[in-house]
Amino acid sequence: MGGRVDAPSSANINKDAYGSICNGKVFKIVFVLGGPGSGKGTQCANIVRHFGFTHLSAGDLLRAESKSGSETGIMIENMLREGMIVPSEVTVKLLLQAMLESGNDKILIDGFPRNEENRVAFENIAKVEPEFVLFLDCPQDELERRLLNRNQGRDDDNIETIRKRFKVFIESTLPVIEFYTMKGKVRKIDASKSVGEVFEDVKVVFSQFEVEEATFEKPKMNRIVGFELMMCLIKRLIRDAERKWRSILSGMAYTCYLLYICAREFVEIYSEAL
């Protein structure tokens, strides 16, 4: 159920249909936010492995869509190159389609909502509130160092676009984080530490999902142990029955043998007497 979902082939999605489908299905959504290079993708991969979420990266979905060759694709490509935020209409449709295709109810949405427009559009169409927002907090000089070393062949990982993206983060994404802070939904983590240390803090924040896994596993374990005990009992009963029948059969055979001896003696004595 977990894992990363590929971008849907088209962005032409009926909003009403998606809105109503999402209303019917109960999604547990966690938004993962942080500056460019703060480790959102890296930590999401760990969360998928540990807690069974599906990871949807808004950036990955947009990059895949930009390669479609469509008019929307060309528009996305140009905006990404400039470090700009793509109109919510496009991003929300891609996210909703991927959510529904995932078959999972636990969804990590990485790099979204990037601005107020993203947030409002998602709320209006999906009508789902996030469980919480994971905020990976990291200073700009560390982000720059990481992105310049990322080496994934991304057109926007050059110092000029990185600085534009960081400015967009301060101006557009921080207000979204403040909005969720007011609602008590932000879980802020120091993302300047090593990957392992950051994940230790992430695990604490996601512990509510570990409890669910544990309560799911417990009855399963009890059922397995119960089944094993029942099998042991049945095997033991069969062994006892076998032993009992063996003694009954050998007892009967012994009695028959005694009767035969007696009969033979009786015949001999009787024939001698005649």
Ligand SMILES: Nc1ncnc2c1ncn2[C@@H]1O[C@H](COP(=O)(O)OP(=O)(O)O)[C@@H](O)[C@H]1O
């Ligand atoms: N805690 C960390 N310490 C050092 N490098 C990291 C850390 N987390 C991620 N990285 C590296 O920094 C780069 C950006 O990480 P990534 O997960 O792609 O960030 P984001 O998805 O936020 O843009 C990657 O090369 C990754 O390997």
Ligand SMILES: Nc1ccn([C@H]2C[C@H](O)[C@@H](COP(=O)(O)OP(=O)(O)O)O2)c(=O)n1
């Ligand atoms: N909600 C979003 C998320 C990303 N984008 C665009 C703009 C971003 O600069 C790029 C890359 O985002 P991504 O999250 O993949 O990468 P960074 O966090 O910037 O390293 O995608 C967007 O327009 N809207």
